Amino acid sequence: MEDSIDRHIAYWSRELADLDPDVEGAITRMQTLVALLRRRREAALKARRLKGWEYDVLWRLRSAGPPYQATPTWLAQALDAHPATLTSRLDRLEESGYLTRAHDPSDRRRLLVALTDKGHAAWEATIGDQAAAEHALLAPLTGDELAQLSALLRKVAAAAEAEGPPLMPPVERP
Template sequence: MQQRDTVDEIVEQWTRTRPDLNTEAIGLIGRLRRLNVRVDGALREYFGSCGLDSSEFDVLATLRRSGEPYELNARALLKAAMVTSGAITNRVDRLSAKGLVERNPSPDDRRAVLVRLTPAGKDLIDAALAGHVRNEERILAGLDADERAQLDTLLRKLLIAHGDTEPLLG
């Protein structure tokens, strides 16, 4: 018999109280949401051990994976983070105060600012990334390679169905 999770009980309660509804979606979305809370907690704990929060890690990682010179304009950071411009400004302010990024005027547009990793920021994200990948591997340890591939395919399909197809950089 397959082991039960908390969502099984929730679905059973809805099935009992509203037998007229198909509860399949409640189960799937409920599991995604509950898993998201647990994954966010595990990521937040790891990032905290690096002296960062999730949003700061995201900015540093976005700059690092953009390639040399590890620099992007605010619009590119905004697109990658899917947050408001004020949120990006706050993140960059915090990282700048920590000496992990610097702002430079854009040579192409005097109104624009480029955000660049400092050497300390690059060192920190490079050191943090290896542990981050190990943490993600630990989170996914309950799935074998075939299950991971299947889940990856299904999640990609859902993201595409919901319009998550725009390139982040460029």
């Protein structure tokens, strides 16, 4: 079975004598599949009237675990966002009813950002959309093939992480 990446490799193999077709095939397939998932994610978010950055804030708050709240400083670091940018985004999400901001009862100097019921519902709906898109993408694989793919990618990820920081930011309680 041939795909468009095979045709890409065939073309570039004529142009670049030392092109490794297996490396080029694996990397190009990973890149194009991630781009496909990103487009599907954006379409699903648009259908739910959410922007990508809005979902990312909701996801980070949800990842904080119960009671699903965090300080703006932690959120800015977790999202790799400038504090002023995050403040603007939190303003918009609060106006839309997805989150609230309140002083920490144990330390009035600290502000806490928390998901509202509407924020939880939006996150749950969009995570369901993403899960469906991911399952549809991997549906051609058998259970054993999917496990093998996951194991092989884990091996590559572990080697990359051995040389640098974690690829996935830790999900930690603020």
